[in-house]
Amino acid sequence: MRRMTITEKILAAHAGVKEVVPGDLINARVDIALGNDITAPIAIHEFKKAGATRVYNRNRVVLVPDHFTPNKDIKSANQCKILKEFAIEHKLTHYYEGGEVGVEHALLPEKGVVAPGDLVIGADSHTCTYGALGAFATGVGSTDLAAVMITGELWFKVPESMKFVFKGKLRKWVSGKDLILHIIGDIGVDGALYKAMEFTGKPIESLSMDSRMAMCNMAIEAGAKSGIIAPDKITKAYVDKRAERPYKFYSSDPNAAYSDVIEYDCSKIEPKVACPHLPENIKNVSEIKNIPIDQVVIGSCTNGRIEDLAVAARVLKGKTVAKHVRLIVIPATPHIYNEAMKKGYFGIFLKAGAVISPPTCGPCLGGHMGILAAGERAVATTNRNFIGRMGDVKSEVYLANPAVAAASAVKGRIAHPDEVVRS
Amino acid sequence: MKFKGKVWKFGADIDTDRIIPARYLNTSDPAELAKHCMEDEDPAFASKVRAGDIIVAEKNFGCGSSREHAPIAIKACGVACVIARSFARIFYRNSFNMGLPILESDEAVDAAGNGDVLEVDMDTGDIHNVTKGLKHKARPVPPFMQELIRAGGLMESIKKSGRVR
Ligand code: SF4
Numbered sequence: 001m002r003r004m005t006i007t008e009k010i011l012a013a014h015a016g017v018k019e020v021v022p023g024d025l026i027n028a029r030v031d032i033a034l035g036n037d038i039t040a041p042i043a044i045h046e047f048k049k050a051g052a053t054r055v056y057n058r059n060r061v062v063l064v065p066d067h068f069t070p071n072k073d074i075k076s077a078n079q080c081k082i083l084k085e086f087a088i089e090h091k092l093t094h095y096y097e098g099g100e101v102g103v104e105h106a107l108l109p110e111k112g113v114v115a116p117g118d119l120v121i122g123a124d125s126h127t128c129t130y131g132a133l134g135a136f137a138t139g140v141g142s143t144d145l146a147a148v149m150i151t152g153e154l155w156f157k158v159p160e161s162m163k164f165v166f167k168g169k170l171r172k173w174v175s176g177k178d179l180i181l182h183i184i185g186d187i188g189v190d191g192a193l194y195k196a197m198e199f200t201g202k203p204i205e206s207l208s209m210d211s212r213m214a215m216c217n218m219a220i221e222a223g224a225k226s227g228i229i230a231p232d233k234i235t236k237a238y239v240d241k242r243a244e245r246p247y248k249f250y251s252s253d254p255n256a257a258y259s260d261v262i263e264y265d266c267s268k269i270e271p272k273v274a275c276p277h278l279p280e281n282i283k284n285v286s287e288i289k290n291i292p293i294d295q296v297v298i299g300s301c302t303n304g305r306i307e308d309l310a311v312a313a314r315v316l317k318g319k320t321v322a323k324h325v326r327l328i329v330i331p332a333t334p335h336i337y338n339e340a341m342k343k344g345y346f347g348i349f350l351k352a353g354a355v356i357s358p359p360t361c362g363p364c365l366g367g368h369m370g371i372l373a374a375g376e377r378a379v380a381t382t383n384r385n386f387i388g389r390m391g392d393v394k395s396e397v398y399l400a401n402p403a404v405a406a407a408s409a410v411k412g413r414i415a416h417p418d419e420v421v422r423s
Numbered sequence: 424m425k426f427k428g429k430v431w432k433f434g435a436d437i438d439t440d441r442i443i444p445a446r447y448l449n450t451s452d453p454a455e456l457a458k459h460c461m462e463d464e465d466p467a468f469a470s471k472v473r474a475g476d477i478i479v480a481e482k483n484f485g486c487g488s489s490r491e492h493a494p495i496a497i498k499a500c501g502v503a504c505v506i507a508r509s510f511a512r513i514f515y516r517n518s519f520n521m522g523l524p525i526l527e528s529d530e531a532v533d534a535a536g537n538g539d540v541l542e543v544d545m546d547t548g549d550i551h552n553v554t555k556g557l558k559h560k561a562r563p564v565p566p567f568m569q570e571l572i573r574a575g576g577l578m579e580s581i582k583k584s585g586r587v588r
Contacts, residue, residue: 025567038448042491045451050578054588068449075449125489125513141491141517143577151586155567189436190483194512223486225512278436365445365488386440386487388463 003253005161006230007196010136010250014119022160022259030060031118031135031245033148036104037065039123041082042142047149055090056152062094062113063087064104067361069097072368102333102359105129105217105301109209110333112242116231116249121148126301126383128219132212133239134231134249136196139220159196159225160259161252166201168267173417175311176211177303177381177401179203180218181272182264185282193223195259198252203266204229209238210307217302218383221279273379273414274399277387285404285416295378296321296409297390298402299330299357300364303381306339308402313345315406315417321353322412328370330357352409366390372397379408424524424545426503427553428475432537433464435481439514442485442493451492453499460496474501477543479535481507485514494523504543506550506561508532519568520577526550526561534559 002019004012012020014028035043040063047055055061063083068076080097087095094113101107105126108114116134120127123145130137140154148154164183179199184191197219204212212229219227229235231249239247273288275281298304298312309331321327329349331337337359340346349356355370363370364382372378372391378398380390385397400408403417410420441464443456450456461468478484478497484507485493494517497505504524518525524545531550535541539554548561564572574580581587 025565038445038490038492042451042495046578050582050587052587073449079449079451123489123491125487127489139489139513141489141513141520143491143520144516147577147581150581150588151584189486190509190511193483193509220487223483223511365448366440367445367448384438384440384487386438388444389440393463 003256005198005252005256006134006228006250007136007161007198007226008158010117010119011156011158020158022158024158025155026158027153027155028119030121030148030152030154032060032062032114032120033145034062034064034104034108034122034124034127035145036124037067037069037076037080037083039142039145041079043123043145043149044082044086046143046146050150052150055149058091059093061092061149062108063092064096064101064107066101066103067365068367069101069360070358099334103301103304103361106305106332106336109133109213110242110335112239112244115239115243115245115247116235117247121145121154125220126217128224128226129213129217129301131216131219131226131228132209134229134235136226136228138226159194161196161198162192163198163200163258163261165261165263166203166266167263168203168265170203170266171270173271173403174269175401176207176214178269178272180215181274181282181399182269184218184222184279185272187222189221189278189280190223192219195224197222197224197227199227199229205232208307209234210305213305214302221383271401271404271416273404274385276385276396276398279383279385279399285400285414288414291377291414293325293379293408293413294376295326295328295370295372296405297328297330297363297370297378297380297382298405299332300361300382301332302383303402304330304332304336306336308381309336309340309345312402312406313348315403315420316352316410317348319352319410319420321409325409325412327352327354327409328357328363329354330362331359333359363390379405379414381405426475426477426543428477428503428541429473430477430479430535430537430539430541431468431472432535433478433480436483436486437464437480438487439485439490439493440487443490443496448490448492453495456492456496457499460500469500472500472502475503476501477541478502478505479532480505481532482509484510486511489513491517491521494518494521498523506531519571522576528559528561531559531561
């Protein structure tokens with residue numbers, strides 16, 4: 001039999017065939033279909049226009065209004081109402097609002113809605129995050145979501161896989177975010193176009209689940225269809241207490257075919273910053289001299305998890321944010337919010353002068369809760385620094401990990417965590 | 424399907440935030456979205472573009488978010504088709520699903536200048552640069568995608584399959 005990658009195996013299993021080859025067009029069963037307050041209204045419109053009256057499975061269609069919530073204005077309130085009414089009408093199990101809602105890609109793994117071996121589609125490009133659990137997960141548009149809401153299936157082109165092999169030991173302050181930024185800096189924003197990125201190697205095997213999610217989250221920023229990490233002990237520990245359905249671990253066959261195999265030595269990877277206006281404009285933090293900033297955002301589906309808040313708290317402990325810098329901390333889910341509070345991080349953040357936001361996408365996409373004026377500059381733990389992404393077209397976003405973001409808030413300019421934390 | 428229109432030329436890696444900024448995503452009304460199409464790249468675009476015009480762009484057009492609002496905004500402001508060196512994956516898929524014609528051709532992108540008049544035949548992939556008197560061929564659209572277009576898009580093909588309940 002053909003030797004297959006983990007991605008090919010999951011796709012074959014969901015298409016009900018023994019094997020698939022990159023380039024094959026398959027019709028596959030979808031385990032979870034996700035929409036949010038931006039994309040679901042169009043999908044719901046298409047669903048109704050097609051004359052559909054039932055979703056394929058009320059436990060598998062997931063709606064998360066997280067982008068403009070708590071509702072930013074009347075228009076967004078109307079969008080969210082469409083989701084709510086649909087969720088009530090179709091008795092959807094997984095619909096979240098108010099104090100239950102969080103950023104979708106942090107919420108779904110945490111709630112055990114997505115699991116290893118799943119095929120997940122989401123009308124949101126960062127759906128690729130769930131590859132961290134060993135699932136095949138990819139972003140699609142609203143019409144694709146509507147099609148799945150009706151049929152439970154969707155067509156896919158089997159992607160080629162690219163393998164990224166990490167070696168060596170992670171340096172201090174380096175997290176999954178830096179590894180993925182390093183890759184994007186190396187291969188570019190279309191370096192993995194249409195492909196599946198597979199992350200392997202010793203350092204990945206010991207990487208925390210939160211860091212793995214940050215890595216897979218940004219596969220789309222290299223143009224990829226998906227990112228994936230083979231499930232292991234760390235995955236098992238994470239999903240065992242969460243998964244609401246039986247799950248399956250897949251792994252790549254030795255000698256499976258890859259379009260590219262790229263190796264990186266972690267001992268050479270420093271904390272990174274993606275400079276405006278593309279995630280591929282990568283520099284080492286230490287190379288960046290004296291770039292003053294106006295705002296720091298710590299949050300999002302990339303780095304709004306507990307590990308991220310923990311490292312931010314470590315940097316900010318006993319420090320204060322520089323004068324005229326706004327630090328906004330956004331725990332990604334209510335559970336993370338509660339954990340951060342119990343662990344005492346909120347005290348540290350508040351003392352430092354931070355604003356703590358309710359879980360929301362908020363400023364990540366320039367929605368609300370921290371928009372930049374013309375000429376303002378932010379360091380953000382988010383995933384995109386496109387022109388105008390966080391506000392005015394003349395504003396700038398630098399992407400970094402939470403330690404760098406926190407250190408920059410203290411210094412009032414882009415800073416290395418070592419400048420703030422003496423050890 | 425045949426189009427004839429004036430070229431609006433854009434660079435590489437035009438992301439969906441530039442096609443339609445997120446600050447306008449609190450609605451999905453095509454007419455409303457069309458008003459802001461390409462706003463952060465060229466604030467005058469939406470008011471100057473004419474029905475039937477053609478967007479020509481470098482590589483990786485439509486990268487970034489999955490928002491279908493991007494092809495919707497382009498279509499709603501009257502653009503007949505987009506020609507690029509390559510498209511980001513989700514944008515490519517969305518365009519087919521909602522019926523925005525798109526073609527990939529390096530030669531056509533190399534040759535086309537702002538304001539050139541192009542004639543495009545979607546069925547054959549022939550691109551004729553009338554201004555410069557040049558003829559190009561776009562990369563063929565996979566047969567599966569052609570069928571999807573013939574069926575009238577993804578939702579129509581599902582309706583025809585009798586799976587709507
Ligand atoms: S946090 Fe940002 S990138 Fe993630 S889903 Fe929300 S808007 Fe998209």
